[in-house]
Amino acid sequence: MTLAVRYTAARTLDTAPALSAPPGPGEVELAPAYVGICGTDLHIYHGDMDGRVHAPAVLGHEMSGRVVSVGPGVEGWRPGDAVTVMPLRWDDTCPACLRGHQHVCRHLDFIGIDSPGAMQQRWTVPAATLIRLPEALALDRAALVEPTAVAVHDVGRAAVRAGEKVVVVGGGPVGILIALVARAAGAEVRVVEPSAHRRLLAEELGLPAWHPADDEVSELVRQWTGDAGADVAFEVSGAAAGVDTAVDVLGVRGRLCLVAIHSRPREVDLHRFFWRELTLVGARLYDRSDFEKAVDLVADGTIPAERLISRVVPLTQAPAAFEALEGGGDVMKILVACTDDAQGAAV
Template identity: 60%
Template sequence: MQRYGMVIRLRPERRAEYLRLHAEVWPAVERTLRAANIRNYTIFLHDDLLFGYYEYVGADHAADQARIAADPQTQPVVAAHRPVPGVPGRAGLGALVGADAGSLASERRRRGMTQGALYVGNRTFTVEPRPPVPPGPGEVRIDVAYTGICGTDLHVRHGDMDHRVSAPAVIGHEMSGRIAELGDGVTGWRVGDPVTVMPLDWCGECPACRDGQQHICHRLTFVGIDSPGSMQRSWTVRADLLVGLPEGLSLRHGALIEPTAVAVHDVRRSRLTAGEHAVVIGAGPVGLLIASVARTVGAEVVLVELDPHRREVAAGLGFTTVDPAATDPAGFVQEWTDTAGAAVVFEVSGSAGGVRTATGLLAVRGRLVVVGIHPTPREVDLHRVFWRELEIVGARVYQRDDFTAAVRLLAAGEVPAEDLISEVVPLLEVTAAFDALERGGVVKVLIDCGGTW
C-alpha cells in the first residue's frame, strides 16, 4: 500500500458549486475510485485550497489514474480545479500525485491550521483545515484527543437529522482531550488539564429548567449536533460544560465517559437494586454499558441480542446472552426468575420487536426503561401494562451527577472500556471509521483527532 496526497486550488467562483457537485456525484465517484484501487480517499477544504489524501493498493498507479480521468462521472468535479503555482500536486481527480502526507501537514502548519471532519450532506464527510478558534470570555480551547462515533452520528450521516445539522458541520460529542488555552475569566482550570465535555446547553428559563430538570430543557441545544462538535483537532467550548478527568485515566477510555453517563442515568431512572433481575434488549455500546453499570449495583443481568458478534462480546464480558431467533426470551426469563419476571427491562434496540418483547418479560410492577430512540410510534401491550401495574420510564441523556459517576466507574476499572473499543481510526480516515460501524462486527470506534500530548 502507498499513501498519496494532493493540494489543489479551486476556482473561487466555483467553490460552492464544487461542494454541491461533490456531494451529488460522490457515490458514483467512490465506485470509480475503488475500481481504481484507491481506498480511504479524504478531502478537506480551507478557503480556496483543497487538500487530499488517499491510499493506493494496486500495482499500476498510472493506469489507474488514467481510468479515473476517463470516467465521465468525475468530470464535473475535475472541471472545478486548477493548479496552484509552487504547491505540490496537480489538478484533477485523475492526477492525485505529488505531495505526501508530510507535505500536506507542513502546508497546514504553515497556514496555522488544524483540521476537522465536516458532514457536508449526502452521507459524505470531508476533512478540512480549520484555524483554531481563540477562546472568548468564559471559554476554553481543547486539544481533542479522541472522539467516539455514536448511533446519533450515524443518523446524521444518513441525513436523518438534516433538520438540526446545518451542513457543512463538525459533529461529535463523545470525547476526551486536554485544555490548550483559557479564555478571560475562566477559573478552576489549567492548561493541560484532561477533560471531557457534558454537551448540553439549556435555556434556564423553561418549565423543565425551572423545575431543576435542565437536561430535558424545552429548548435544549445538544452540542455536537445543534452546534459544532468535537470531531476536530481543536475545539472551543464554554468552560461550564467541562468535566475533569483524573490523570490516571487514559484519554482513550475518557472518550467513553459520555456514553457511560447515559448508562448511569438509565440505571438510576430504573431504580434497580442489588439482587434484582434486569434484561437489556440490545447489546450495542449503550446496551453493554447499561449491563456493566447494572452489574456494579449488584443486579443479575441478561442481554437479548440478535447479532452474533455482539453476543460474543457480551459473553466475553461475563454476561449471559439470549439469541431471540433461537430462544424465546419470555420463556427464558420465566425460568431464570422462577416465573416472577424481570424487575427491570431496558429497551435499547430502538426496534418495534424490542418494544413488543419488553412488556412480556416484566414482573408485577416491573419497570420498562425506554432508552433506544424510536423514530416512529410503536405498538405497546397496554393490557399487560394495566394487568401487571407496569411502569414505563423514559430515560434521556444525563445529568451532571451521572457524568461524575461515570468518571468514577471508568477510573476504577468497573466499566470494561478497553474491551468495548474495537478500533481507533485517524481523523483523516473518518469515512472509513463510519463505514466500519455500518458494516458491523465492531462495538465502539474512536477517531484519533490528534490532540494527544
C-alpha cells in the same frame, strides 16, 4: 492548520480546516484526543436529522482531550488539564430548567448536534461543560465516559436495586454499558442481542446473553426468574421487536426504561401494562452527577472501556469509520484519534 470532520450531506463526510474560534469570556479551547462515534452520529450521517443538523456540521460529542487555553474570567482550569465535556447548554429559563431538569431544556443545545462538535483538532466550548479526568486515566478509555454517563442516568431512571433481575434488549455499546452499570448496582443481568460478536463480548464480560430467536426470550426469562418475570427491562435496540420483547419479559409491577430513539411510533401492548401494573419511563441524556459517577466507573475499571473499543482511526479516516459502523459486523466502538500523539497511544 487544524482539521475537522464535517457532515455535508446524507452519507457524505469530508475533512476541512477547523473553524474553532479562540476562547472568549467563560470559554476554553481544547485539543480533543479521542472522539467516539455513536448511534446518534450515525443517524446524522444517514440524513435522518437534517431538520436539526445544518450542514456543514462538525460532529462528535463523546470525547476526551486536554485544555489548550482559557478565556477571560475562567478559573480552575489551565493548559494541559485532562478533560471530557458534558455537551449540553440550556437556557435556565424554561419550565424544565426551573424545575431542575436542565438536561431536557426546551431549548437545549446538544453540542455536537445543534452546534459544532468535538471531531476536530481544536474545539472551543463553555468552561461550564468541562468534567475533570484523573491524570492516571488513559484518554482513549476516557472517551467512553459520555456513553457511560448515559448508562448511569438510565439505570438511575429505572431505579435498579440490588438483587433485581434486569433484561437489556440490545447489546450495542450503550446496552452493554447499561448492563455493566446495572450489575455494579447489584442486579442480575441478561442481554438480548442478535449479533454473535456482541453476544460473545457480553459473555466475556460476564453478562449472559441470548439471541432473540433462542426459543422464546420470555420463556427463558420465566425459567431464570422462577416464573416471576424480570423486574426491569431496558429497550436499547430501537426495533419494534425489541419493544415487544422488553414488555413481554416483565413481571408484575416491572419497569420498562426506554433508551433507544425510535424514529417512528410503535405499537405497544397496553393491556399488559394494565394487567401487570407495569411502568414505562423515558431516559434522555444525563446530568453532571451522572458524568462524575461515570468518570469513577471508567477510572476504577468497573467499566472495562478497553474491551469496548474495537478500533481507533486517525481523523482523516473518520469517513471510512462511519461506513464500517453502518455496515455492522464485528464492531462495537470506533474512536477517532484527533492528534498524532493520540493515535500512537491508542489501544
